[in-house]
Amino acid sequence: MNRVCELFGIEHPVISGGMVWCSGWRLASAVSLNGGLGLLGAGSMHPDNLRHHIRCCKEALKAGAPGNTTGRDLPFGVNVPLLYPQIDELMGILVEEGVKIVFTSAGSPKKWTPYLKEHGITVVHVVSSSVFAKKCEEAGVDAIVAEGFEAGGHNGREETTTLCLIPAVRQATTLPLIAAGGIALKCQIKACEALGAEGVQIGTRFALSAESSAHDNFKNHCLGMPEGGTKLLLKKLAPARLAQGSEFTATVAQMEENGASKEELAAYLGKGRARKGIFDGDINEGEIEIGQICSMVTKIETVEEIFRDLINEKGRHP
Amino acid sequence: MNRVCELFGIEHPVISGGMVWCSGWRLASAVSLNGGLGLLGAGSMHPDNLRHHIRCCKEALKAGAPGNTTGRDLPFGVNVPLLYPQIDELMGILVEEGVKIVFTSAGSPKKWTPYLKEHGITVVHVVSSSVFAKKCEEAGVDAIVAEGFEAGGHNGREETTTLCLIPAVRQATTLPLIAAGGIALKCQIKACEALGAEGVQIGTRFALSAESSAHDNFKNHCLGMPEGGTKLLLKKLAPARLAQGSEFTATVAQMEENGASKEELAAYLGKGRARKGIFDGDINEGEIEIGQICSMVTKIETVEEIFRDLINEKGRHP
Numbered sequence: 001m002n003r004v005c006e007l008f009g010i011e012h013p014v015i016s017g018g019m020v021w022c023s024g025w026r027l028a029s030a031v032s033l034n035g036g037l038g039l040l041g042a043g044s045m046h047p048d049n050l051r052h053h054i055r056c057c058k059e060a061l062k063a064g065a066p067g068n069t070t071g072r073d074l075p076f077g078v079n080v081p082l083l084y085p086q087i088d089e090l091m092g093i094l095v096e097e098g099v100k101i102v103f104t105s106a107g108s109p110k111k112w113t114p115y116l117k118e119h120g121i122t123v124v125h126v127v128s129s130s131v132f133a134k135k136c137e138e139a140g141v142d143a144i145v146a147e148g149f150e151a152g153g154h155n156g157r158e159e160t161t162t163l164c165l166i167p168a169v170r171q172a173t174t175l176p177l178i179a180a181g182g183i184a185l186k187c188q189i190k191a192c193e194a195l196g197a198e199g200v201q202i203g204t205r206f207a208l209s210a211e212s213s214a215h216d217n218f219k220n221h222c223l224g225m226p227e228g229g230t231k232l233l234l235k236k237l238a239p240a241r242l243a244q245g246s247e248f249t250a251t252v253a254q255m256e257e258n259g260a261s262k263e264e265l266a267a268y269l270g271k272g273r274a275r276k277g278i279f280d281g282d283i284n285e286g287e288i289e290i291g292q293i294c295s296m297v298t299k300i301e302t303v304e305e306i307f308r309d310l311i312n313e314k315g316r317h318p
Numbered sequence: 319m320n321r322v323c324e325l326f327g328i329e330h331p332v333i334s335g336g337m338v339w340c341s342g343w344r345l346a347s348a349v350s351l352n353g354g355l356g357l358l359g360a361g362s363m364h365p366d367n368l369r370h371h372i373r374c375c376k377e378a379l380k381a382g383a384p385g386n387t388t389g390r391d392l393p394f395g396v397n398v399p400l401l402y403p404q405i406d407e408l409m410g411i412l413v414e415e416g417v418k419i420v421f422t423s424a425g426s427p428k429k430w431t432p433y434l435k436e437h438g439i440t441v442v443h444v445v446s447s448s449v450f451a452k453k454c455e456e457a458g459v460d461a462i463v464a465e466g467f468e469a470g471g472h473n474g475r476e477e478t479t480t481l482c483l484i485p486a487v488r489q490a491t492t493l494p495l496i497a498a499g500g501i502a503l504k505c506q507i508k509a510c511e512a513l514g515a516e517g518v519q520i521g522t523r524f525a526l527s528a529e530s531s532a533h534d535n536f537k538n539h540c541l542g543m544p545e546g547g548t549k550l551l552l553k554k555l556a557p558a559r560l561a562q563g564s565e566f567t568a569t570v571a572q573m574e575e576n577g578a579s580k581e582e583l584a585a586y587l588g589k590g591r592a593r594k595g596i597f598d599g600d601i602n603e604g605e606i607e608i609g610q611i612c613s614m615v616t617k618i619e620t621v622e623e624i625f626r627d628l629i630n631e632k633g634r635h636p
Contacts, residue, residue: 129545149467150479158546161468161479163500163509164610168545171614182481190512191481195505227447227486228476236575257554259577292482296489 003176004199007122007143008101009075011035012311013199014189015145015178016206016303018079018103019153020044020289021278024213025053027206029060030303032074033067035311039103043081044275047089054078054097075101077124081154082107095119106154106238109139126180128156128165130172137173144173145201148181152204152291153274155232155239163195170196184293186310202310204291210302215281221245222290224298230290236262237269243288248273321494322517325440325461326419327393329353330629331517332507333463333496334524334621336397336421337471338362338607339596342531343371345524347378348621350392351385353629357421361399362593365407372396372415393419395442399472400425413437424472424556427457444498446474446483448490455491462491463519466499470521470609473550473557481513488514502611504628522609528620533599539563540608542616548608554580555587561606566591 004013016023016031018039028038040053059065061074068074078099083106084090091112094102102116105126116123117140125136126145136144146169148162149155160168162181170177179197183189184205192200206212208219222243233252234240242249255265269287277286301309322331334341334349336357346356358371377383379392386392396417401424402408409430412420420434423444434441435458443454444463454462464487466480467473478486480499488495497515501507502523510518524530526537540561551570552558560567573583587605595604619627 131545148479148481150482156546159549160545160610160613161466161481161500163466163480163506164468164613165545167503167505168614182479185485187485187513188481191509194508194512227449227478227483228474231477257577259575292478295478295482296486 002198004143004178007176008037008077010037012307013178014307014310015039015077015199015201017180017201017203018042018077019203019207019212020274022207022212022214023079025056025060026213027209027211027303028053028076029057030209030211031206031307032061032076034303034307036307037075037077037101039077039079041079042090043079043084044279047086047093050078050090051093051097054093054099058097077101077103077122079103079105080112081105082112087112091115094121103145105145109136109141113139113141124178127169128160129158130165130168133169133173133175137175141175143176143178144169145178145180146197147201148179149232150182150241150292151180152207152230152241152294153289155241157235157239159232159239162192166192166195166197182291182293184291184297188293189310204294205297205306206303207290208294208297208300209306210300214278216300217281217283218278218286218288219300221283221288222294222297223300224296225290225294227295229295230292234265234269236260237265240287240289241291243290243294245283246277246286246288247284248277248287320516322461322496325494326355326395328355330625331496332625332628333357333395333517333519335498335519335521336360336395337521337525337530338592340525340530340532341397343374343378344531345527345529345621346371346394347375348527348529349524349625350379350394352621352625354625355393355395355419357395357397359397360408361397361402362597365404365411368396368408369411369415372411372417376415395419395421395440397421397423398430399423400430405430409433412439421463423463427454427459431457431459442496445487446478447476448483448486451487451491451493455493459493461494461496462487463496463498464515465519466497467550468500468559468610469498470525470548470559470612471607473559475553475557477550477557480510484510484513484515500609500611502609502615506611507628522612523615523624524621525608526612526615526618527624528618532596534618535599535601536596536604536606537618539601539606540612540615541618542614543608543612545613547613548610552583552587554578555583558605558607559609561608561612563601564595564604564606565602566595566605 018041023041031038179192336359341359349356497510591605
């Protein structure tokens with residue numbers, strides 16, 4: 001039992017990332033039912049849709065619901081990217097619906113942490129540097145996720161890898177620390193513990209799980225990619241790790257090599273690319289956000305199978 | 319006692335990288351005298367100069383030499399980048415001088431491994447992917463260094479981080495495996511062991527040690543840089559991790575943002591930049607090759623102090 005388990009009331013310090021177009025109630029509840037903490041990814045949900053997912057997730061995690069033999073309601077959380085357009089409305093919904101755990105990302109922890117804390121919500125903020133980790137501590141968050149360069153989707157400008165980031169953040173703050181970025185295997189969980197993390201947030205492996213809302217085209221495209229199959233691109237806008245083998249990715253890479261401006265990139269990016277790639281399964285026209293470790297995730301598994309592998313002493317450990 | 323210690327006949331599975339303009343006989347012998355394996359960096363040495371360093375290193379490591387109380391000659395190795403211009407002459411010197419351990423990098427392991435093995439030399443090759451690790455096995459090398467994206471200087475095109483690379487290479491080969499890239503602290507050694515490595519190659523921390531041949535300007539510039547203070551640049555030529563705060567680095571970064579061609583970059587790079595930056599200490603005009611973890615190396619220490627910190631149970635561990 002460590003501080004991360006205590007903070008959330010969970011058995012295993014394994015959290016599923018709140019990934020756009022992947023992390024709906026099916027994935028989040030499956031993770032919590034297996035003793036971890038499941039997150040809903042609000043970033044890709046309209047406010048009404050978020051409310052629907054929160055309610056479905058709660059229903060699935062109620063004491064006595066199928067799979068919940070713990071005798072108590074199991075916890076779940078919501079990930080909120082702070083650049084969400086209707087952020088006020090969204091924060092209101094979290095409070096109204098009695099959400100107890102919120103992970104915030106992509107913004108300053110100072111603006112919303114006090115509001116959430118006043119409503120009794122546990123707040124965790126995602127950072128990519130120890131400078132931001134200190135800001136989180138000042139803002140009064142309860143725990144920190146430190147996410148390295150190998151993570152999929154949106155990513156820090158510092159390009160600090162998980163191996164370098166975790167000891168730096170560990171040194172900068174005494175808060176409970178959750179490692180993210182490049183973690184899909186049991187041996188990587190052990191490595192992050194050695195670095196000073198007390199828990200892990202896993203994205204890619206759960207994004208490619210059976211319960212992920214992502215399209216099968218997306219999952220099959222990402223499974224077992226060659227090493228080097230993802231690249232950090234769109235650095236002039238907001239850096240994002242994207243999978244190759246897509247026309248969109250190839251075009252962005254070529255534009256960047258040719259010195260395309262921020263405005264040119266934004267115009268080509270347009271809107272709705274992540275939905276198109278991840279949810280609609282349009283590999284060529286969509287944005288395929290996935291982490292570097294997809295090279296070692298080779299099949300679609302259920303969340304239960306993944307937990308068995310990660311937690312069991314005989315789990316996959318090269 | 320693990321396979322890496324057995325292979326080299328050393329006490330601790332800690333190897334100092336053969337870094338250009340840093341890894342002369344002073345650094346290499348100090349590392350071996352402290353129970354690790356010191357490497358000479360042939361990449362920045364003319365053949366005659368390499369011969370001189372080999373002889374000085376041997377002298378310092380002889381049974382009975384100051385600091386060597388083991389009663390036997392201590393081992394050391396030479397790192398050879400295979401794109402070295404006078405490579406035939408250099409290989410001849412290694413054999414003539416009775417060098418027993420050679421680390422090769424930046425090229426195919428197939429060409430020189432048989433020659434070195436025929437002369438009874440232990441051969442280790444540096445890779446940045448599991449595909450190349452398999453090629454090493456086929457070529458008959460004795461061990462592999464797998465080096466991640468966070469490493470200083472020349473770097474792989476795949477941008478795979480150490481956290482993602484080590485389990486992949488561990489799965490691809492049964493050879494003794496040494497992790498490199500982003501390792502400067504004891505907790506990072508432990509993390510790499512959890513990932514399946516049996517030893518570590520440390521660059522940055524030794525490059526900034528008292529015994530490193532690098533100029534003090536270089537050491538002081540790199541010590542305790544902010545996170546994000548290094549960047550992987552020159553990707554259109556051969557990717558290299560460089561420190562910021564140098565006019566050269568800033569110009570390269572700007573040229574790349576503007577879409578400069580390979581030829582334009584090569585023309586600006588010219589020759590002798592690494593020597594200028596690292597050995598002559600010209601921060602503005604020189605190439606400042608250093609790893610990401612320089613942010614956590616905050617002072618110039620002797621190799622003995624570094625080993626005390628890395629090996630001691632009370633060593634620095636956030």
